[in-house]
Amino acid sequence: MKSKTLATWLAFxxxxxxxxxxxxxxxxxxxxxxxxxxxxxxLFGVERIRQLGVDDQLSWVLVPLLGLVIAACALTAIVYGLAPQEKWNARHNPGAPAEHPAGRTYWLTVFGVAAALLVGAAVLMATIAFGFEHFWQYQIEEARKISQ
Known part of the structure; x- marks a missing residue:
């Protein structure tokens, strides 16, 4: 039997x-x-930032990948945790009755959904801010090159 609570925490x-x-x-x-x-x-992009500084353009592309993966997995944890018991058991525990306890929502499931929502939203907003900041810095640098 596939536990909804365990799947939520594993996704998060x-x-x-x-x-x-x-x-x-x-x-x-x-x-x-x-x-x-x-x-x-x-993670390689984060390591490049640690070694080369924030001006490394390759890290500008690589670091948002990590943030997007973490945010997507947090969203997956939310979807798993909020799945109705009947649908969870129908999809992940075929052959089990619809009211089987593996698909039940417990307090630990609710805490997993809340933690995924908190962390996922923070990581997504940080990723968007990081990406836009470096995009605009690049645009300003290119405009300076053109104007000189």
């Missing part, structure tokens, strides 16, 4: 590594194997 905490996908769909899930790629690229 281990989502960028694809842990929730492996839990729900098994080790053959191709999306679960692809999720670590943008996560690793984003």
């Amino acid at each position: 905490l281990g989502g960028p590594l694809g842990l929730h996908r492996f839990y729900l769909h098994g080790p053959g899930d191709w999306l679960g194997w692809l999720l670590p790629v943008p996560t690793a690229l984003g």
